[in-house]
Amino acid sequence: MVTLFSIRIMLHLLIIRPLVSIFFGVNAIGVDHLSRVDQFIMISNHNSHIDTLLLFHILSPVKIAKTRVVAAADYFVKHPWLYRLVTYLFDPIWIDRNRKSCSVFTEMVAHLKNNGSIIMYPEGTRGTSAEIQKFKEGIGLLIHKYSRIPVVPVYLEGPERSLPKNCCIPLPLVNFITVSPPQKFSGDKTEIAHHLFYYLQKRAKEERQFRQRRKNNGETPWCVAVIGIDGSGKSTLAKNLAIRFPDNCCFIGDSLEFYDRGVQQVSQPYITNELRRWIGRKAKTAEKLSSYKFPKITELFLRDHLLREVDRWYRPNIIFQDGSPLLNLVAWANLYSQTKLDTDQMTNAIELLQGCKSPSALDHIVKRFPELRVICSLNLNQLRLPDEVIFLDVPPEVCVFRISSRGAHIQPHENITHLTQLRGAYQLVCESLQSTPCNVTIFDGDNNSHKTAEQTIKYLQSRLERTHAQN
Amino acid sequence: MDWQLNTVSIYLLFLAQTLFAVSTLIVEYPARVKAYSKHLWLYLLFFTIGELFSFRWASVVLSLICFIALREYFSLIAIRTGDRLAILGGFLSIPLMMATLLMHNHHIFIAAIPLYVFFFIPFLVAIGGDESVGTVFSIGVIGVGIFLFVFGNGLLGFLTLCTPWLGIIVVINVSLSDAIAFCLYSTRKPLFQGNLLQYLAAIPVTVASSILVSEWTFLALHVSIIIGTIIPLLVAASRLIMFHIESDLGIAQNYNSLRRGRLINSSSSLVLVTPIVFFALNYLT
Numbered sequence: 001m002v003t004l005f006s007i008r009i010m011l012h013l014l015i016i017r018p019l020v021s022i023f024f025g026v027n028a029i030g031v032d033h034l035s036r037v038d039q040f041i042m043i044s045n046h047n048s049h050i051d052t053l054l055l056f057h058i059l060s061p062v063k064i065a066k067t068r069v070v071a072a073a074d075y076f077v078k079h080p081w082l083y084r085l086v087t088y089l090f091d092p093i094w095i096d097r098n099r100k101s102c103s104v105f106t107e108m109v110a111h112l113k114n115n116g117s118i119i120m121y122p123e124g125t126r127g128t129s130a131e132i133q134k135f136k137e138g139i140g141l142l143i144h145k146y147s148r149i150p151v152v153p154v155y156l157e158g159p160e161r162s163l164p165k166n167c168c169i170p171l172p173l174v175n176f177i178t179v180s181p182p183q184k185f186s187g188d189k190t191e192i193a194h195h196l197f198y199y200l201q202k203r204a205k206e207e208r209q210f211r212q213r214r215k216n217n218g219e220t221p222w223c224v225a226v227i228g229i230d231g232s233g234k235s236t237l238a239k240n241l242a243i244r245f246p247d248n249c250c251f252i253g254d255s256l257e258f259y260d261r262g263v264q265q266v267s268q269p270y271i272t273n274e275l276r277r278w279i280g281r282k283a284k285t286a287e288k289l290s291s292y293k294f295p296k297i298t299e300l301f302l303r304d305h306l307l308r309e310v311d312r313w314y315r316p317n318i319i320f321q322d323g324s325p326l327l328n329l330v331a332w333a334n335l336y337s338q339t340k341l342d343t344d345q346m347t348n349a350i351e352l353l354q355g356c357k358s359p360s361a362l363d364h365i366v367k368r369f370p371e372l373r374v375i376c377s378l379n380l381n382q383l384r385l386p387d388e389v390i391f392l393d394v395p396p397e398v399c400v401f402r403i404s405s406r407g408a409h410i411q412p413h414e415n416i417t418h419l420t421q422l423r424g425a426y427q428l429v430c431e432s433l434q435s436t437p438c439n440v441t442i443f444d445g446d447n448n449s450h451k452t453a454e455q456t457i458k459y460l461q462s463r464l465e466r467t468h469a470q471n
Numbered sequence: 472m473d474w475q476l477n478t479v480s481i482y483l484l485f486l487a488q489t490l491f492a493v494s495t496l497i498v499e500y501p502a503r504v505k506a507y508s509k510h511l512w513l514y515l516l517f518f519t520i521g522e523l524f525s526f527r528w529a530s531v532v533l534s535l536i537c538f539i540a541l542r543e544y545f546s547l548i549a550i551r552t553g554d555r556l557a558i559l560g561g562f563l564s565i566p567l568m569m570a571t572l573l574m575h576n577h578h579i580f581i582a583a584i585p586l587y588v589f590f591f592i593p594f595l596v597a598i599g600g601d602e603s604v605g606t607v608f609s610i611g612v613i614g615v616g617i618f619l620f621v622f623g624n625g626l627l628g629f630l631t632l633c634t635p636w637l638g639i640i641v642v643i644n645v646s647l648s649d650a651i652a653f654c655l656y657s658t659r660k661p662l663f664q665g666n667l668l669q670y671l672a673a674i675p676v677t678v679a680s681s682i683l684v685s686e687w688t689f690l691a692l693h694v695s696i697i698i699g700t701i702i703p704l705l706v707a708a709s710r711l712i713m714f715h716i717e718s719d720l721g722i723a724q725n726y727n728s729l730r731r732g733r734l735i736n737s738s739s740s741l742v743l744v745t746p747i748v749f750f751a752l753n754y755l756t
Contacts, residue, residue, distance in 0.1 A: 025539070025542055025543070025546070158546060161546070161550065164552065167552070167555065169555070169559065171545070171555055171558055171559060172538070172542050172562065173542060173545055173546040174542055174543055174546035308601060312601060312602065312603050313603070
């Protein structure tokens, strides 16, 4: 027996529904399809927290009482008041995405057996844009098991603009809900998931063809990072590449320089660059490894910011970097850590620092490196992964010899023990990059610097041609 | 309650429009007629509330109309993530409009909105995101929205402040021009050749209506005739402007299928005509 006059349903009808209508504006098409079914599995694309509010907006009071949404507990438990509010209003079937457990599936099955209906987001998480991500197979499994229950695909358009991922202030923009006719599926779980994915993708394409479009922003610069331990000659190589590469290039190292087919271009002084250089000098004159850490991390973040600034204001075709803030951070983390990271953990750390994964999903790494939590909470985990990585592999002994022959101040980590550890860490970084879109090449840095530069230019030109051919 | 003829006429107009709007729910009318009747009902509600209660409450209705129109407009344009702050700023121009209306100071309003679009919106676009590409487009597109729906509606509010019938006659004449053009619409003729005649056909009707209510608008006979003549011509030009804007926003292509952009389509003539009429009246009276 469904209680229609509960406070929860009254809240939905008298408060949430009018507020959503006034603030967001709901334009629903095909809602009458829902009146034809008593029980359903509703699937929808997921781009925003508003999605659930909109889907409940189109349900009748009887259906509100009988419908539960599958929601990510790991996200909501971080805000206890929100968790309690959502639990009260939507009575979700909580799913913890960090743990693989059958209890959620059992709960869903029990609810469906009880004549209840379910709202699911088969993408698993909110997408970053209006693109639909690949569906999880769980939806296929549930529909396969309960093929008698009709599936109602719903396409939501607008929430990704009203309240997209990583934004906290909602904008009052109109949202469109397209409810498709109820459907029944047969076939295996993968087929069902694929069918639903292509169905919603078709709806998305149909909708997008009417949308106003902006001119393409153009290509983002090709970012090449030369990495290696101190004294490996990475800075010299990166600068040589910027000078000798026959294109519009930028070099980001100790200095910031622009070259157009070998001719140096005049650039504006950047405050970020000046600040970075000053902090970099502080790091270099540090006496102990512990006092080196903070200025170095700051310098790396400023260097990444500079990369964006250069991309924004100068748009060179290629950016050559002396090191990569993202990869340097991960390699240095291994140097500071008592227990070393393995390849998988490094891949996870790279994804975390890029902002592709949330810290809650990688709790085991965040616990070991509390700095990571600070970085994520300050929203600094937006570091850029280079498109191409050149690793200059040089034995630490050679590097120490080169460093001492410079006659400059020797930094606390510039000794054979630490450089050997760092070299190992960079090798691990290169291995962990195999599962990313970034391409890694190892060069022997023990050669003459001009010869290495020539080899690298030849290699990069062939890579560039291949990339253009693929595009 | 005031029972003078001019006030009762407003109530009757509102009542008639309410009945027509209700009838559109029962009888099958073309989608454009339904949407237009809703939009007209909202404007007549604004005048009726002003007469029944006070201009303060009427300005709330006008602000609501601006909000709904802006919400619809911003939903259709291509925005970048970095423009979100500027769009929020766009919505904040509505309280600014309301404040100047309540201060009865159209001088501030006329200066404030262009300055808002000229400086404040570009500033919000600049600090909102870290991408420069598309900045001019964003500033332009948000500015157009504010000018259309806040500036246009705000000046209608100021016309109403002078005398309610001044605002009403603009709304009625624009609606009459649109209605006559809709009735004479022919798909065979291109927009600005054959269709201009449809709007010219509305001139005798709009001139007659302007003269008919001149006692309540306090306009001289020659001014009433000028206003009655220029409104259909301005509506024709507005429709041409909006035809291009709507094509770009994707309203024209799927007006019937996806039900988007209907308020923009209905109110476009009014919001484009009102500023011209406001300045014409300022000059002529």
